[in-house]
Amino acid sequence: MDAPRFPDWIDDAPEAVDSDLCQSCGACCSTSAEWPRFTLEDDADLDSIPAEYVAADQSGMRCEGERCSALTGEIGKGTACGVYAVRPLVCRACLPGDPECLMARERHGLPWPPEPAELR
Ligand code: SF4
Ligand code: SF4
Numbered sequence: 001m002d003a004p005r006f007p008d009w010i011d012d013a014p015e016a017v018d019s020d021l022c023q024s025c026g027a028c029c030s031t032s033a034e035w036p037r038f039t040l041e042d043d044a045d046l047d048s049i050p051a052e053y054v055a056a057d058q059s060g061m062r063c064e065g066e067r068c069s070a071l072t073g074e075i076g077k078g079t080a081c082g083v084y085a086v087r088p089l090v091c092r093a094c095l096p097g098d099p100e101c102l103m104a105r106e107r108h109g110l111p112w113p114p115e116p117a118e119l120r
Pocket of ligand 1: 021022023025026027028029094095096097100101102104105
């Protein structure tokens with residue numbers, strides 16, 4: 001999908017955009033139980049994730065339906081990752097404007113570019 005990495009009305013501080021937008025969004029954390037899977041994490045990385053959030057087969061994050069069990073809050077309003085500092089690599093790699101992001105946001109009826117209100 002050929003979409004801009006960031007909306008036109010944002011011309012600086014992409015890190016802040018990532019952080020602020022994702023805190024209001026959370027769509028990619030609640031789109032597929034297949035998504036928050038472990039990939040190249042080492043044993044120390046995996047041990048740092050609280051067991052209550054890990055799938056029984058150890059393949060990735062435990063999900064409730066399509067929603068990661070570590071996600072709190074309401075999609076598109078205000079969300080947080082309960083294991084942010086130790087979240088899987090796939091979660092770190094997904095950034096606003098990425099194809100996975102756009103797919104997840106569309107699934108939840110969230111527009112791209114995002115509304116300015118999502119960054120407040
Ligand atoms: S879907 Fe995009 S904007 Fe929303 S939390 Fe994921 S990366 Fe951030
Ligand atoms: S571990 Fe955190 S960032 Fe990754 S899917 Fe779950 S709630 Fe989202």
